[in-house]
Amino acid sequence: MAAVWSVLSQLLHVALALAAAPLLTGVVRWLKARMMGRRGPHPLQPLRDILKLLRKRPVLAENASAVSLAAPYLAAGAAVAAIALVPSFARGMALAPLSDLILIAGLLALGRVAMALAGMDVGSPFGGLGASREMSFAALAEPALVMAVLTLAILAGTTNLDAIGGSFRDGGLGLRVSLGLALVALLAVAIAENARIPVDNPSTHLELTMVHEAMILESSGRHLALWEYAAQLRLLLWLGLLATVFLPLGQAPAGSAPHLWIVGLGAWAVKIGGLALGLAAFESAIAKMRVFRVPEFLGAALLLGLLGAVLLFVSTGLA
Amino acid sequence: MLTALALLVGLLAALGAAAVPLARAANGGRLLHGATALAGFLLAAGGVVGLLGGPATLDLPFGPPWGPMRLALDALSSWFLLPVGLSVGCAGLFALGGAYGPVPARDLLPWPIFVAGMVLTLLAADGFTLLLGFEAMSLASWALVARDGAGAENQRAARIYLGFAGLGGLCLMLGFGLLAGGAGDVAFAALRDDPPEGARAAAVLALLLAGAGSKAGLAPLHVWLPLAHPAAPTHVSAAMSGAMTKVALYVIARFIFDLMGPAQPFWMGTPLIALGAATAVIGALRAALEEDSKVLLACSTIENVGLIAVGLGLALAFRGADLPALAALAGGAALLHALNHAVFKTLLFLVAGEVLHGALSRRLDRLGGLIHRMPVTAWAALIGAAAAASLPPLSGFASEWLLLQALLTAWRVGDIAFQMGVAAATTLAALAAALAAAAMVRFWGLVFLGRPRTPRAAGAEESTGAARIALLVPAGLTLLLGLFPGPVLDLAEPALRLVSGTAAPRAGWFAIGAGDGGARYWPVPVALLVAAAVGLAVWLVRRRAPAGVQRGPAWDCGFIAAPPHFPFGDPAGQPSAAGFAQPLRRMLGQGLLAAHETVTMPGPGETRAAVLRSGFADPALETLEGPLPRWREAAAARAERLRALSIRQCLGLTFGAVVLMLALLAWIGAR
Numbered sequence: 010m011a012a013v014w015s016v017l018s019q020l021l022h023v024a025l026a027l028a029a030a031p032l033l034t035g036v037v038r039w040l041k042a043r044m045m046g047r048r049g050p051h052p053l054q055p056l057r058d059i060l061k062l063l064r065k066r067p068v069l070a071e072n073a074s075a076v077s078l079a080a081p082y083l084a085a086g087a088a089v090a091a092i093a094l095v096p097s098f099a100r101g102m103a104l105a106p107l108s109d110l111i112l113i114a115g116l117l118a119l120g121r122v123a124m125a126l127a128g129m130d131v132g133s134p135f136g137g138l139g140a141s142r143e144m145s146f147a148a149l150a151e152p153a154l155v156m157a158v159l160t161l162a163i164l165a166g167t168t169n170l171d172a173i174g175g176s177f178r179d180g181g182l183g184l185r186v187s188l189g190l191a192l193v194a195l196l197a198v199a200i201a202e203n204a205r206i207p208v209d210n211p212s213t214h215l216e217l218t219m220v221h222e223a224m225i226l227e228s229s230g231r232h233l234a235l236w237e238y239a240a241q242l243r244l245l246l247w248l249g250l251l252a253t254v255f256l257p258l259g260q261a262p263a264g265s266a267p268h269l270w271i272v273g274l275g276a277w278a279v280k281i282g283g284l285a286l287g288l289a290a291f292e293s294a295i296a297k298m299r300v301f302r303v304p305e306f307l308g309a310a311l312l313l314g315l316l317g318a319v320l321l322f323v324s325t326g327l328a
Numbered sequence: 329m330l331t332a333l334a335l336l337v338g339l340l341a342a343l344g345a346a347a348v349p350l351a352r353a354a355n356g357g358r359l360l361h362g363a364t365a366l367a368g369f370l371l372a373a374g375g376v377v378g379l380l381g382g383p384a385t386l387d388l389p390f391g392p393p394w395g396p397m398r399l400a401l402d403a404l405s406s407w408f409l410l411p412v413g414l415s416v417g418c419a420g421l422f423a424l425g426g427a428y429g430p431v432p433a434r435d436l437l438p439w440p441i442f443v444a445g446m447v448l449t450l451l452a453a454d455g456f457t458l459l460l461g462f463e464a465m466s467l468a469s470w471a472l473v474a475r476d477g478a479g480a481e482n483q484r485a486a487r488i489y490l491g492f493a494g495l496g497g498l499c500l501m502l503g504f505g506l507l508a509g510g511a512g513d514v515a516f517a518a519l520r521d522d523p524p525e526g527a528r529a530a531a532v533l534a535l536l537l538a539g540a541g542s543k544a545g546l547a548p549l550h551v552w553l554p555l556a557h558p559a560a561p562t563h564v565s566a567a568m569s570g571a572m573t574k575v576a577l578y579v580i581a582r583f584i585f586d587l588m589g590p591a592q593p594f595w596m597g598t599p600l601i602a603l604g605a606a607t608a609v610i611g612a613l614r615a616a617l618e619e620d621s622k623v624l625l626a627c628s629t630i631e632n633v634g635l636i637a638v639g640l641g642l643a644l645a646f647r648g649a650d651l652p653a654l655a656a657l658a659g660g661a662a663l664l665h666a667l668n669h670a671v672f673k674t675l676l677f678l679v680a681g682e683v684l685h686g687a688l689s690r691r692l693d694r695l696g697g698l699i700h701r702m703p704v705t706a707w708a709a710l711i712g713a714a715a716a717a718s719l720p721p722l723s724g725f726a727s728e729w730l731l732l733q734a735l736l737t738a739w740r741v742g743d744i745a746f747q748m749g750v751a752a753a754t755t756l757a758a759l760a761a762a763l764a765a766a767a768m769v770r771f772w773g774l775v776f777l778g779r780p781r782t783p784r785a786a787g788a789e790e791s792t793g794a795a796r797i798a799l800l801v802p803a804g805l806t807l808l809l810g811l812f813p814g815p816v817l818d819l820a821e822p823a824l825r826l827v828s829g830t831a832a833p834r835a836g837w838f839a840i841g842a843g844d845g846g847a848r849y850w851p852v853p854v855a856l857l858v859a860a861a862v863g864l865a866v867w868l869v870r871r872r873a874p875a876g877v878q879r880g881p882a883w884d885c886g887f888i889a890a891p892p893h894f895p896f897g898d899p900a901g902q903p904s905a906a907g908f909a910q911p912l913r914r915m916l917g918q919g920l921l922a923a924h925e926t927v928t929m930p931g932p933g934e935t936r937a938a939v940l941r942s943g944f945a946d947p948a949l950e951t952l953e954g955p956l957p958r959w960r961e962a963a964a965a966r967a968e969r970l971r972a973l974s975i976r977q978c979l980g981l982t983f984g985a986v987v988l989m990l991a992l993l994a995w996i997g998a999r
Contacts, residue, residue: 063872070882072779074699078877082869086862093857107854109847111729115720116858118765122719125769129903132696132778133884137903140773144766145911148616148759155732155758159751162736168847227883231873235865304915315755322739322747 011101011264018261018270019093019103025274026092026249030241031056033248033285038212040289055241059234067230070131080127081228081235084120088242091116095249096171098273101263105171110158113170113250114151117202120239121147128224139223142300146208146220149307150201153194156314160191161254163321170253171263178257187324190317192255197310199247203240205288207298208306211240220300245281248288252280330384330401333374333409333451340367340444344468347437357427360436361563364443365420371447372413378406379819385453392456398515400453403822404586407663408450408578411670415570416443418671418802422678423563425795426685434475439564442468446575455504455514462500462579465572466493466543472564473556485555488952492542492552499539500579506532507587516587523589533596536583537603544576545630546637547607548948553630554614558622558690562681565622569629570674574666577636581662584644585827594648594741598749600641605756608634610946612763613920616770616912617944619905621680621690624771625673628716631760632669635731636662638757642734642750643827649741653843654734655828660840661730663820663827668715668723668809675712675802679705682795683775687788692774692905696781697896702790706776708803713772715806717765721855723809726840728761729849730813733842763912770908778903779896786896811851813840906942917944 035052042049051057069077094108094116125143128136158168164185165173201208204221211221225236253260259276261269298306343363350356378384383402391397423439445468448461470493474486508514509522524532542549557568584596611630618624639662646655682705684690687698699706715722735757738750780786790796809816814835817824824832835841841848881889882897890898906913917923923944930936973981 060872063869064874066874066876066878068878068880068883071879072697072700072882073879074777076699076777082862082865085865086858089861089864090854090858093861104857106848107850107857109729109849111732111847112720112849112854115718115725115729118717118762119719119858122714122717122765122769126773126777129769129773129777131882131884132897132902133882134901134903135885137773137778137908140769141903141908142911144769145915148762148766148912149915151762152755152758156751156755159736159754163739166845168733168736168842172847226885230877231869234873235869301911301914311755315751318751319748322744322751 014264014266015101015103015105017267018099018101021270022097022099022102023089023093025097026242026245027089029281030092030238030245031059033245033281034241036282037244037285037289040286041293044289044293055237059238062229062234062237063231065230067228067232070133070227073131073227076126076130077227077232080123080130081232081239084123084127085235085239085242087116087120087123088239088246091120092242092246092249094170095246096174096253096260097249098277099261099263099265099270100171100175101265102171105263106169108170110161110168110170110173111155113246114154117243117246118147118151120243124224124236127228131227133227135219135223135226139220142220143224146201146303146307149304149311150198153307153311153314154198156311156318157191157194157198160187160314160317160321163318164188170250174253174257174260175263177254178260178262185321187317187321188255190313190320192251194310194314194317195251195254197306197313199251201303201307203244203247206292207295208303210297248281248284249277251284252277256280329374329377329381330386330399330451333371333401333447334386334388334399336367336370336374337444337447337451340364340440340447344437344439344441344444347440348433351431351433351436354430357431357436358424360440361420361423361427364440365417365424367440367443368413368415368417368420370413371409372417375406375409375413376819378409379403379822395454395515397457397460398453399451399457400516401451402826404578404581404826405450407820407823408574408666409447411574411667412446412450412571414667414802414805415574415670415674416446416567418674418678418798419563419566419570421794421801422566422681422798423561425791425793425798426562426681434471435561438468438471442472442564442567446571449575450578453516455508455516455519458579459497459501459504462543462575463493463497465575466497469556469560469564469568469572473560475561479559481555482559485552485559488552489556492549495549496539496542499535499542503532503535503539503583506535519587520589523587523591529588529592529596532583532588533599536580537599540576540579540583541603541637544573544580544637545607545611545633546603547610547630547634548951550607550611550630551946551949551952554618554623554626557626557629558620562622562677562684565626565681566674566677569626569677570670573629573633574670577633577640577666580637581640581827584640585647590647590829592644592648594645594743594746596648597641597643597645598746600637600644601750601753604634604637604639604641605753605760606634607631607637608760609756609763610920612760612767613912613916614946615767616763617909617917617921617923619692619909621683621692621695621771621775622677624692624767625676625680628676628764628767629669629673631764632665632673632716635728635757635760636665636669638662638753639665639731639734642738645738645741645746647827647829651740652828652830653833654737654740656824656830656832657730657737657843658734659824659827660817660820660832661727661734663823664730664813664817665724665727667816668727668806671802671805671809672712672715672723675708675799675806676716678795678798678802679709679712682790682799683788685795686790687782687785689782689784692771694782695775695785696778696902697776698780698785698788699776701786701788702776704796705790705799708799709776710772711803711806713768715810717768718761719765721810721851721858723806723813726810726813726849726851730840730842731757733846737842737846763916766912770905774903774905774908781896781899781902811855812837813851814838910942913942913944921945922947922950
């Protein structure tokens with residue numbers, strides 16, 4: 010029976026994530042607009058945009074290669090595969106043995122490389138510029154992520170996300186300074202990976218300051234819809250990851266029956282909603298930084314992650 | 329098996345000797361390269377048989393005056409036969425495809441000798457044989473690097489390479505001397521009976537890192553590698569990066585895991601971890617900045633050698649700290665990455681050679697858009713580049729995942745200084761992996777995507793036949809190694825037993841794991857998951873979206889089309905190699921590689937153009953070519969003064985030396 014529940018919860022999780030991703034982006038936009046004193050578009054607007062884009066035939070540059078055709082599908086596929094591994098309302102889903110944090114980072118890197126190559130395919134100036142900046146920022150974001158993973162792996166004894174969430178929920182680790190530092194490092198990485206303010210502006214139309222959007226300037230129609238959808242999935246993935254690791258409360262334990270899922274679903278919605286509110290407030294309160302200040306931002310995240318691990322060594326060494 | 333391998337070494341040496349008459353024959357070059365390629369694949373097969381069978385030893389009926397030359401085939405040498413054999417096989421196949429008509433003998437002769445030297449190093453069971461093979465490998469590859477005597481760059485590369493090869497051989501010789509101690513027997517069996525301890529062990533390790541480490545490309549003795557590897561012909565570059573660095577790493581592994589005994593303390597691993605991590609970052613950063621495809625790939629080799637060295641160092645530390653399961657994990661990461669890197673780097677070098685052949689340039693700024701003209705090369709290159717960028721589910725990700733798992737569990741060695749050092753090494757390894765991804769995107773994107781940057785690139789053609797097979801074989805192997813790292817690790821189990829001291833757990837068909845209770849990586853299910861997700865995306869989109877695409881001019885943010893005298897668009901409108909590297913050059917290059925950017929603006933009213941100059945330099949090379957020659961000159965000038973001494977002073981000097989020697993002898997005798 011447990012096997013059936015795990016498969017069912019996995020399917021439900023993927024369907025939920027696929028449906029919730031555009032809604033989350035819409036909610037964040039709506040919240041930001043309210044905080045700035047605008048009425049803002051309807052929270053379903055991103056979904057409507059995607060459906061509209063899907064109906065349009067894409068226009069490709071004459072010298073675009075097969076990379077432009079395949080990359081959006083690969084990026085969206087990598088994002089779907091990655092989000093399938095991040096638990097939402099229940100742990101112990103069918104793919105839980107696969108849900109390794111380093112693998113999730115690898116799948117995100119796969120999507121990032123697909124996007125960078127798509128940006129370089131036509132040989133337009135902004136595509137190359139965006140690709141170069143994206144890969145350079147990732148070079149600093151990834152070590153910061155690995156440092157946060159190091160702290161989590163020492164505390165939980167594994168890099169498996171499902172197991173980390175479980176041990177943080179059941180283990181009663183209490184408040185630890187190292188966990189706080191890892192949280193800050195992970196938040197900074199999440200902001201950089203999702204191209205949010207202050208690293209990048211998701212709603213900018215000024216090409217010179219763009220990173221993420223610069224790579225997809227040549228995309229249109231269903232390709233653009235896929236790129237936007239992949240970005241929305243990534244945002245949900247990062248919020249879900251933070252919720253699973255740092256706010257595991259309410260998540261249904263592994264092998265539990267569907268009636269516990271309802272509690273988990275409610276808790277998940279509250280957690281993601283709260284994080285979305287926090288993100289909107291943070292983005293409204295802060296200005297975008299210069300492109301060449303971003304390395305300092307990510308470098309600080311890296312140092313905080315390293316500090317968290319070192320503090321952990323010191324504290325366990327004394328205990 | 330060992331006898332057959334020894335015969336193969338002899339045949340390769342004979343093939344080298346036969347190169348002079350073969351060079352005159354019409355198909356001599358093809359014959360020689362075909363035979364070497366066959367020998368390479370046979371060597372890999374021999375490695376597999378050696379791993380499945382037991383160890384063997386063989387005493388040759390000839391050798392140095394003090395005894396026979398001893399050969400042995402154990403699990404460690406069998407494992408390293410795999411990367412060497414596969415790399416040489418593919419490189420030979422590529423050379424076979426490019427060899428038409430008579431070839432000068434100086435291009436042919438050193439190639440089989442080079443291969444024979446590498447195999448002899450792997451099979452050696454005494455210090456003399458190992459050094460003989462190592463030096464044959466060094467000198468033959470030097471001859472191939474120096475073959476193009478006309479180019480000043482090549483001459484410089486060959487000169488520096490010869491210096492480093494001499495230094496490496498000398499250090500290894502001293503290392504063997506120190507290991508052998510007073511008895512002077514350099515047979516491996518005798519060395520094992522008297523493992524060094526304390527200061528002697530540390531001195532042996534230092535000599536080993538200078539000797540074999542410089543050949544592998546460990547910082548700060550890596551500077552010759554980005555000069556010499558690209559200067560050789562393509563198939564030799566591929567074998568130097570794919571195979572020769574692995575032979576040097578084998579020598580390191582043979583010393584630290586076998587000859588120096590099982591009882592070394594855990595801190596013996598720290599120099600390897602520290603040097604490896606520094607090497608990985610400097611190599612990856614240079615790979616992200618270099619503007620010549622083969623130099624870029626050579627720098628990426630430095631990065632991967634650094635990662636393998638980190639794995640070897642961790643395995644040594646874990647064994648010293650009595651954590652054999654973790655030693656097997658770290659050793660498995662190092663051995664697997666050595667094989668994976670040999671295959672994908674051989675592939676990438678052959679791609680660079682194919683591009684050089686088709687578009688007549690190695691400079692990224694003269695290529696571009698080749699995916700339209702050379703599709704097979706482009707897709708094969710994408711597989712290799714994605715593996716080098718450690719993207720799942722390709723081979724590079726599997727071994728780097730293992731290495732990261734080993735680094736993440738290294739805190740179990742209780743010492744707090746070691747824990748902090750390893751945390752820093754983890755950061756550096758992750759930074760190197762991410763930088764490698766940036767370097768590979770830049771390499772593949774600039775060469776194969778975009779618009780052609782020169783007419784030559786617009787008219788490039790790819791070759792067919794053996795050269796194409798030489799690209800497809802390593803590309804297929806990269807896919808296979810990525811999907812099935814478990815069986816490969818199981819094959820390496822005897823070698824891991826030698827490294828860690830205990831039986832390693834079986835990995836199984838579909839997963840590799842980080843010990844009991846640790847995380848596991850399932851490549852095949854992950855590949856299926858990504859494929860299913862992509863399939864889902866295609867299906868969902870196809871249901872709603874209209875089929876087909878419309879073609880039009882690039883939108884390019886509304887820029888108007890280039891004038892007709894730019895048939896491939898405005899060349900300034902496409903990122904250049906230096907421009908693409910600019911963010912990383914500013915972020916990391918200024919601190920690590922002394923990168924600089926200066927803008928010279930014309931004054932008001934002047935009509936000359938503004939100039940932007942940017943560049944970087946490896947500090948190790950600066951030291952090599954700056955202060956070192958000056959010190960040499962100063963020392964020579966001082967030594968010259970001896971010639972002006974009077975006869976009395978000369979006699980006094982000699983007498984003083986004799987007295988000093990006698991005093992030394994008396995002191996040694998008194999102890």
